[in-house]
Amino acid sequence: MGQITLDKVSKSFGSTDVIHAVDLEIEDGEFVVFVGPSGCGKSTLLRLIAGLEDVTSGRIMIDGTDATGLAPAKRRLSMVFQSYALYPHMSVRQNIAFPLKMAGESKDSIERKVADAARTLNLADYLDRKPRQLSGGQRQRVAIGRAIVREPAAFLFDEPLSNLDAALRVNMRLEISELHQHLKTTMIYVTHDQVEAMTMADKIVVLNAGRIEQIGSPLDLYRNPANRFVAGFIGSPKMNFVEGDAARGQGGETIGVRPEHLDISTTDGAWKGTVGVSEHLGSDTFLHVHVDGQPTPITARTGGEFTLSHGDTVYLTPKAGKVHKFDGSGLAVR
Numbered sequence: 001m002g003q004i005t006l007d008k009v010s011k012s013f014g015s016t017d018v019i020h021a022v023d024l025e026i027e028d029g030e031f032v033v034f035v036g037p038s039g040c041g042k043s044t045l046l047r048l049i050a051g052l053e054d055v056t057s058g059r060i061m062i063d064g065t066d067a068t069g070l071a072p073a074k075r076r077l078s079m080v081f082q083s084y085a086l087y088p089h090m091s092v093r094q095n096i097a098f099p100l101k102m103a104g105e106s107k108d109s110i111e112r113k114v115a116d117a118a119r120t121l122n123l124a125d126y127l128d129r130k131p132r133q134l135s136g137g138q139r140q141r142v143a144i145g146r147a148i149v150r151e152p153a154a155f156l157f158d159e160p161l162s163n164l165d166a167a168l169r170v171n172m173r174l175e176i177s178e179l180h181q182h183l184k185t186t187m188i189y190v191t192h193d194q195v196e197a198m199t200m201a202d203k204i205v206v207l208n209a210g211r212i213e214q215i216g217s218p219l220d221l222y223r224n225p226a227n228r229f230v231a232g233f234i235g236s237p238k239m240n241f242v243e244g245d246a247a248r249g250q251g252g253e254t255i256g257v258r259p260e261h262l263d264i265s266t267t268d269g270a271w272k273g274t275v276g277v278s279e280h281l282g283s284d285t286f287l288h289v290h291v292d293g294q295p296t297p298i299t300a301r302t303g304g305e306f307t308l309s310h311g312d313t314v315y316l317t318p319k320a321g322k323v324h325k326f327d328g329s330g331l332a333v334r
Contacts (some may be wrong), residue, residue, distance in 0.1 A: 001063045002154040002186030003028045004049060009058035011041075011048055011210075018044055019210045020115065021058065026203075028063075031180050034190045035197040036207035036233070042190045043158055045207070049188065050156050054237060055214025078147035079156040082163060084139045086131040092118075093127040096145040103150075110149075117145040120182065139167045143180070154186035161196070169202050173200060195236055198222070206230050228330035230313075231256045237286060237299050239324070244293045246271050250318060252325035252333070259286065259301035261322035266308075273298065274329075275308045289314055 004026040005188040011019035019041050026032050033165050047053040048061060051072035060068045086095050096117055100110045118124045121141040131139055140160060147155055157176070161169045177200050180187050191197055198218045204220065205231075206213045214226040218234075224290050225231035231239045239256045247255045249270060263269065264287065273289035276297050283304045288297040300316055308314060325333040 001028050002026075002152075003061075003063050004154060004186065005059075005061040006045075006049070007059040008059065009048060010056045011044055011053060011061060012056045017210065019048065019056075022210075022212055024205065024215070025210065026186060029184050029186055031177075031189065031200060031202045032205060033197040033203070034188065034205050034207060035192065035194055035200035036213075038192060039209075040207040041210040042192075042207050044210075045080075046156055046158055046188060046190050050077055052079075055100050073269040077156055078150045078152035078154075078294045080140075080143050080147050080160050081160065082159045084131070084143045084163075086139060086142055088131050091128050091130060092123060092134070092142050092145075094141055095131070096123075096127075098148055099150050100148060108185075113151075114145075114232070117148045120148065121145050122180070135168070136164050137172055140172060141175070144176075148183070152185070154188060157187065157189040159190055159192070159312040161191075169196075176200065191308075194234055198234070198236075204234075206233060224332070225324065226332055228254070228256065228326045228332075231326075231332070233323055236256075237301070240298045241296065241326075242271075242291075242294060246291060246293060249321050252323070253317075253328070254326045256324035256326065257298075257318045257322065260301040261319045262298070262300040263317045263319060264300050264302050264306070265315045265317070266313070267315065269317040271316045272299070273314055273316060275310060275312045275314055278308060278310070280304065287314065289316060291316070 006022050006024040009064060010021050029207055030157045034045060036042050048055055051070060055068055059066055062075055093114055096114045097110050118127055123141055123145060161172050173196055201218055204218055204221055205215050214221060214230045221230060221234045235258055237259050239258050242255050247253055271291045273291040276288045276290050279286040285302050285304055285306050287300045290297050327333055
């Protein structure tokens with residue numbers, strides 16, 4: 001079991017409040033991602049769940065038991081950090097086995113669990129190597145293996161892919177998602193990368209300045225953002241925000257339109273603009289269009305074969321039903 005409940009959980013460092021009365025339900029077996037900009041409190045919230053930071057007020061329940069005052073070792077949680085934290089003088093086998101050895105498990109049990117973890121993580125051929133003989137992705141898999149053998153109620157990942165290059169991040173993202181499907185164990189994953197959040201999560205928790213802005217599935221947040229902050233954070237490239245006459249022409253004072261929800265024409269449309277930078281990515285082209293009255297360019301996404309040059313005139317029109325409206329305080333208007 002791995003059900004985790006946060007009940008009005010707050011955290012302060014001195015007079016500075018960093019987590020504000022957070023309520024959250026994480027169901028057994030869910031893959032939940034905490035996402036938000038740097039300094040939003042996502043790693044602090046994870047450390048509160050792990051017991052690595054003390055809660056200032058509120059309660060943390062794990063499988064119905066109040067774990068607020070429990071030591072980290074008593075919470076049946078395994079944490080995987082951004083740094084691999086492997087013992088350099090130990091082999092892969094010894095690193096994975098270390099928490100079991102410290103727990104006093106039998107030699108047979110340790111060997112069986114290490115072999116099972118190595119097989120799951122494709123590390124069977126590397127068990128006798130030292131960490132320095134492994135790639136970054138392999139080292140991260142060893143750190144995950146050390147967490148797996150403890151058979152925790154939940155795994156906690158604190159930006160585990162930040163130290164990897166782009167290709168390895170994609171591979172490890174897929175491997176962690178496959179691991180979740182295989183183990184069916186609760187996972188809480190912290191990242192600042194909303195692409196990771198969108199592709200991995202069953203449920204996303206968007207944090208801003210220590211508060212939860214919105215909770216929902218990736219598609220819920222993409223289709224129905226609760227406010228301008230969430231709308232601008234979820235989605236890549238990010239949503240365009242339009243004000244003034246261009247917005248009023250679409251029925252709002254402030255509106256948001258995603259780059260993929262703009263029709264592009266060279267002859268006619270709602271907003272006339274001038275092409276600035278064009279980003280050609282093969283399958284897609286992103287046009288950054290300067291529209292009168294808008295302080296920043298509007299980004300439009302189109303097919304890779306669409307060719308326009310810097311300075312060309314272009315017309316943009318939001319697709320029907322794809323305009324998001326926001327009031328003066330930034331809340332979505334339904």
